[in-house]
Amino acid sequence: MTGAAGAAPAARGGRHPAAASKDGCVTPQCHARLIESAAGARGGSVHQPAGAGECASCHDLALPAQARFVKGAPEGGGDGPAGPRGWDQALCAECHDESLAARNAPPGATGFADGGRNLHALHVQAGRGRRCLVCHDPHASSQAWLLREVLPARGSARITQVFRRDPKGGWCRTGCHAPKLYTR
Secondary structure, eight states: OOOTTSOOOOOGGGOOOOOOGGGOSOOTTTTHHHHHHHHTSTTOEEOHHHHTTOGGGTBOTTSOGGGTTBTTOOSSOOSSTTSTTTHHHHHHTTTSOGGGGSTTOOGGGSSOEETTEEHHHHHHHSTTOOOHHHHBOSSEESSGGGBOSEEOOSTTOOEEEEEEEETTEEEEEESSSSOEEEEO
């Protein structure tokens, strides 16, 4: 039996139920809707490891459930060095080049650039220090580049994010800033 969002049943005792390695992790009875909800959407994107059922790339079922079994995730959700603004960039850098968001990263380090400005570096190095999982969903999204439709916020606040891809760049509107157009 799955939850309302198609997630696995609550882990008993803080542990994930055993998963048969031959079946992969994303099974129809547990997590398939994480991918299906976005995979068929026009312009959607699926993170390759999630789509292939390679959950162990980011998850470790031996970890406590409070951290959602994510490698390096803090159990308490604090903002310290191991908090939500620090741990996910280290996790993502295991596969993605972390230099793309470095303060001195060249504009060509990523496709998210506005002329000579590397916009990944701008967002990550800004005063609030946004990290990967604030804007990107690690499983799937109905938008390109795994961009979230709703950004995580405190309490019941909902911050929408709308992205439109363009062959030469894109357009983004969020609750964080006015609509922005960028051209590579």
